[in-house]
Amino acid sequence: MTTADGLAAPPRGVRPADHLSVGRSRRRRADNLRGWLYCAPFLLAFGLFLIWPTFYGLWMSFTGTSLAGTNTQFVGLDNWTEALGDPQVWSSLVNTAWFTLLSTIPLVLVAMFLAVLVNIGLPGQWFWRLSFFMPFLLASTVVSQFWNWMYNPQLGLINTFLGWFGITGPAWLQDPNTAMIAVVITTVWWTIGFNFLLYLAALQNIPDQLYEAASLDGAGGWRKFLSITLPQLAPTTVLVLVLQMLASLKVFDQIYQMTGGGPGGTTRPVLLYIYEVGFTGYRLGYASAISYIFFFMIIIVSIAYMVIASRRSVKA
Amino acid sequence: MSAANPTTVTLTPVVPRAAVTARTASSKRRRGPAPARIAAFVILAVLATAWLVPVLWAVLTSFKTEAEAAAMPVTIVPDGGFTVAAYVKVLSEGLVPRWAWNSFITSAAVTLITVTISALAGYALSRLRFAGRTMLITLIVASIMIPGQILIVPLFHLMLNLNMVDTYWGIILPQVVAAPMVFILKKFFDQIPFELEEAALMDGASRFRILRSIVLPLSKPILGAVSIFVFIGAWNNFLWPFIVVNDSNLMTLPTGLQTVISAYGIQYAQNMAQAVLAALPLIIVFMFFQRQIIKGIATTGIAGT
Numbered sequence: 145m146t147t148a149d150g151l152a153a154p155p156r157g158v159r160p161a162d163h164l165s166v167g168r169s170r171r172r173r174a175d176n177l178r179g180w181l182y183c184a185p186f187l188l189a190f191g192l193f194l195i196w197p198t199f200y201g202l203w204m205s206f207t208g209t210s211l212a213g214t215n216t217q218f219v220g221l222d223n224w225t226e227a228l229g230d231p232q233v234w235s236s237l238v239n240t241a242w243f244t245l246l247s248t249i250p251l252v253l254v255a256m257f258l259a260v261l262v263n264i265g266l267p268g269q270w271f272w273r274l275s276f277f278m279p280f281l282l283a284s285t286v287v288s289q290f291w292n293w294m295y296n297p298q299l300g301l302i303n304t305f306l307g308w309f310g311i312t313g314p315a316w317l318q319d320p321n322t323a324m325i326a327v328v329i330t331t332v333w334w335t336i337g338f339n340f341l342l343y344l345a346a347l348q349n350i351p352d353q354l355y356e357a358a359s360l361d362g363a364g365g366w367r368k369f370l371s372i373t374l375p376q377l378a379p380t381t382v383l384v385l386v387l388q389m390l391a392s393l394k395v396f397d398q399i400y401q402m403t404g405g406g407p408g409g410t411t412r413p414v415l416l417y418i419y420e421v422g423f424t425g426y427r428l429g430y431a432s433a434i435s436y437i438f439f440f441m442i443i444i445v446s447i448a449y450m451v452i453a454s455r456r457s458v459k460a
Numbered sequence: 461m462s463a464a465n466p467t468t469v470t471l472t473p474v475v476p477r478a479a480v481t482a483r484t485a486s487s488k489r490r491r492g493p494a495p496a497r498i499a500a501f502v503i504l505a506v507l508a509t510a511w512l513v514p515v516l517w518a519v520l521t522s523f524k525t526e527a528e529a530a531a532m533p534v535t536i537v538p539d540g541g542f543t544v545a546a547y548v549k550v551l552s553e554g555l556v557p558r559w560a561w562n563s564f565i566t567s568a569a570v571t572l573i574t575v576t577i578s579a580l581a582g583y584a585l586s587r588l589r590f591a592g593r594t595m596l597i598t599l600i601v602a603s604i605m606i607p608g609q610i611l612i613v614p615l616f617h618l619m620l621n622l623n624m625v626d627t628y629w630g631i632i633l634p635q636v637v638a639a640p641m642v643f644i645l646k647k648f649f650d651q652i653p654f655e656l657e658e659a660a661l662m663d664g665a666s667r668f669r670i671l672r673s674i675v676l677p678l679s680k681p682i683l684g685a686v687s688i689f690v691f692i693g694a695w696n697n698f699l700w701p702f703i704v705v706n707d708s709n710l711m712t713l714p715t716g717l718q719t720v721i722s723a724y725g726i727q728y729a730q731n732m733a734q735a736v737l738a739a740l741p742l743i744i745v746f747m748f749f750q751r752q753i754i755k756g757i758a759t760t761g762i763a764g765t
């Protein structure tokens with residue numbers, strides 16, 4: 145048996161050591177070139193479609209560029225000062241923050257709740273997963289079509305349902321008091337599946353021994369949830385919270401498709417305003433300046449997360 | 461090297477497996493008392509129903525006549541029975557099949573290019589010690605923070621100059637830059653034991669052959685996960701195709717559907733039929749590959765969002 149193993153593996157040990165090191169240094173030199181060569185296709189796309197637009201956009205924000213590409217002269221900080229004094233910019237930033245707050249809270253808490261319930265191990269696992277996760281796979285336009293129809297003031301299922309209890313429902317998407325809530329409900333329905341999956345994976349990674357030990361100490365179900373499940377889910381919650389905030393800050397699709405930012409701009413997020421300024425108002429330079437103000441908000445959230453995450457890993 | 465191979469292949473890092481095996485254990489463990497389980501079941505059933513209602517309602521509407529879809533006391537089951545008239549109309553007159561084809565072609569191209577260039581770069585960053593490697597890794601990771609949405613203005617300007625507005629390439633190319641995927645693949649390659657390649661290098665195999673015949677076959681799970689994630693993202697992408705394409709013959713499903721919302725106005729049954737048709741491909745794919753998709757999204761999604 146041992147001889148057979150020895151015969152099977154000779155080539156590695158046979159070569160003399162000096163031979164090997166010569167091969168290594170030559171390989172290292174070749175690796176220098178090869179490394180850049182292998183990265184080249186990605187770097188080409190990366191440079192052209194990510195890095196260049198990032199800097200070009202910044203440059204554009206200091207110019208008066210229009211959609212036709214004319215009027216590219218340098219205007220200094222004009223766009224920036226105009227943006228900071230533009231009440232539409234501020235209201236769209238407030239709307240974005242408000243949407244982020246309203247959507248993030250349920251998208252974290254309800255996702256956790258659903259995952260904990262599904263993780264109990266009730267029959268019908270695939271059905272629960274399908275129900276809560278499937279909407280995440282739908283395109284935004286499909287989701288918006290479904291929900292525009294649900295919210296239809298006269299014919300929609302929601303107001304029909306309310307009608308059975310004698311309640312006259314509002315014109316959800318046309319009423320400034322309910323439009324934002326309606327969009328948030330749709331967003332929760334659409335995207336909760338992702339957070340649900342992350343929580344489900346985290347729950348399955350909690351070691352059984354923790355629960356067994358707690359049972360021996362006489363802890364009940366609720367007690368176990370509070371002192372084992374919740375603390376064990378803390379890292380996932382931080383992650384889900386930040387990913388969700390970043391996703392919510394970037395909201396555009398469903399609002400554009402469901403309310404168009406209306407009524408009266410009450411649901412217009414900052415990305416929609418950038419789109420309007422750039423592509424229907426043809427002011428690319430001004431749109432770029434607003435884009436960068438938004439970029440700083442995203443960076444702040446990202447950095448805040450990295451600080452929290454690194455502190456956590458230092459503790460651990 | 462050929463002799464050493466079979467034993468080591470089984471040691472391949474297959475990261476997501478752990479979650480699958482853990483599930484069987486977890487279903488046994490938290491068995492609470494019976495009343496609690498029944499309560500949990502009822503709550504779940506109510507919530508799952510609530511989650512399915514918007515889809516079911518759209519499907520129901522799509523099988524009604526336009527008159528019945530817009531009938532004032534809303535009926536669940538129409539008096540005249542169900543009909544496929546809306547589907548016939550949409551498929552014969554509308555551009556839905558064309559948009560589905562555009563979506564498929566562009567998403568498949570985005571997936572193919574993204575996975576190829578990301579795997580090449582990921583391999584180089586993982587295995588080749590070249591000058592500037594650390595700097596590149598830092599740059600790529602830092603770039604994950606840049607939200608693609610803020611680039612629509614300069615990107616559109618770039619596409620105008622490249623004459624790519626209203627072309628497939630205009631839709632495809634800006635979507636192939638996926639820094640998170642490069643990073644995910646690099647991390648996966650890092651876990652593959654280097655001895656395998658060392659032996660092949662000694663035997664004089666080229667780097668490219670090693671990548672193709674050793675590294676990539678061992679990385680099937682992660683390549684599958686990345687492909688699924690990228691494909692779904694491209695299939696459902698709205699903002700960029702919406703910006704770069706105006707010709708309705710070149711639109712993808714999500715953007716084409718958007719033009720119909722405004723054009724059809726109050727043709728509710730047809731609207732719903734289009735939406736259901738647009739949703740169908742991914743739902744069917746999901747039914748078949750539920751486990752792989754869930755696994756893929758859970759492993760790549762964290763860095764991908």
